[in-house]
Amino acid sequence: MGEDSEFFFSLIVNGISIGMLYALIALGFVLVYKATEALNFAQGEFVMLSGYIAAALLTAKGMPVIGAIIGTIAIMVGFSFALERVVLRPLLGRPIVAVIMATIGLAAILRGLPPLTFGAETRAVPLPIGDDPLVIGPATVPPIQAIGFVVTLIFLGGFTWFFRKSRTGVALRAVAENQQVAAAMGINVERYFALAWAMAGVASAVSGIVWGNMLGVDVQLALVGLKVFPVVILGGLDSIAGAVVGGLTVGVVESLTAGYVDPYVGGGTKDFAPYLLMIVALMFRPYGLFGKRKIERV
């Protein structure tokens, strides 16, 4: 391979490996939207919060790594349950602006709390993995990204199976399809809403551990939440496979613009290039690449 194509190849590999991690965050987002039609603007803050929890648990004395990970997941699930009960359930059936604003308010709270309780400095999420990067041809991938890649694949497969085959998953899909009909068929809609949030809590907990290990945990970690919107819009808000496709697209586009465009315009293109792509995509497919088209009646 020539130098140019090597550069290109390593950009693509980086894009894919980071894109899978975006997909992991986006998964938490899609799970909530799929069942409850609530857009969680606090997804980045969820990731940050679980990063803080993981940092606290992993550095606690005598805590085994696996225990800390399970603990993080358990706390996030509990948190999501509580959140659904206290904030989102009263907003059922209210205009979409209300739900968006509630999660924005939640994001503000979550962003304000850590400096008050944990202090402002960046904390590490130490995981017992080596520092030696994986070498794929001319490209290198940090081990945590490789782990994140595998975890995302497992989650993707798991949730796809869950929604297709398991009884609970089918019930969740019924709830997402039409709440009233689902309730008439004897499905406890509110319980499934709580379940959807709990699953989003699991996804957020895992993304918090992975991203926290990669970037360190402080308030800035919540900014990864901003990356999620182009991902889910490109993929379609209610499609799990779409989240992965969107994540990979955004990761690759980001990596390519950072590699080829940034040197000419002075940096920062990777923060908005995905959004440009997203707007173009919205013009042609208003419901995303894999999203369900909604038919409205008066």
Next chain:
Amino acid sequence: MFHRETGVFKTSYASDMALYPLPIARGTVTALLVLFIVIVPLVFGEYYLSIINLVLISIVGALGLNILVGYTGQISIGHGAFMSVGAYTAANLAVRAGLPFWITLPAGGLMAAIVGAVVGIPSLRIKGLYLAIATLAGQLIIEWIINHVPWISGGTQASIQVPRPSLFGFEMKTQGALYFFLLFFALIAIVAALNLVRSRIGRAFVAIRDQDIAAEIIGIDIFRYKLIAFAISSFYAGVCGVLYTYYFGIANYEQFQLGVSIEYLAMIIIGGLGSVLGSILGAAFVALLPLVIRTVMENVGGFFFAANEMATVVSSMRLVIFGALIIVFLVLEPEGLNRLWRNIRNYFRVWPFSY
């Protein structure tokens, strides 16, 4: 506003739509005007006037956003960026061409209106959540462009110093002078909004908010009115940005980041969606909140936090209280301060003979 009528005696639509529902309302409005034009500047000193000035600027922005979100039902998370468009347009015109404020201000508003309408174009095809994210994209892209194009941002640190506004050779240096400057525009904004929402355009907005397909069927050109809503709303935002620029004496993109968009959304939610009075109350509430928190924390916070951490504590407290207020209002009083005010009025309407 404050009057207590004994019943509803309106016999025509014209009287129902009137700006002054009763002859006494004229008196109330005059009294309020006297309060704000004569008494407020006499009573308050420079410091308090500088705070009231901030409230006045916020009122303009909140009114604009409420026209879009509260009346037309189109959400925008990009209003901070629209403000920055107005701010930089005015700052560039004022510094490079030396134009006075009565040219730069409408120019800033118009520029913001054009940009806002462009960002609003996707609203034809997409709505709700997708539109929210599209406007968020607008916010980030505009922010990036201003930050990376030195021709707009004035180069270093992306900020432009502007001279104080002056009228007939009188330069508005003091907060007292700025107060009248800002009050004038806030009043225009309020009256314009009140009139807009009772016009054909305003009622078309409400129809689109309530059911856009139904609105289209009864003959409202949705695309046109959605774009008008975006343009008017961004015009307000642009003017608000210009006012900020003249108030601070500097245009800086950091004053108009995503957080500001969210702050203005909070204003109209706390104040009350789809209400002019609500926008005013919400703007005052949110603009005053950080000052209250700072005062309280300076006096009481010393017991809980070390003095050198106080700056972080105050800004974090602000975020937490801010978020909590949004949620509390959404869950408990969705119609905001405007509704609370109406409840109080209705209580006193028949008081003390409530039966």
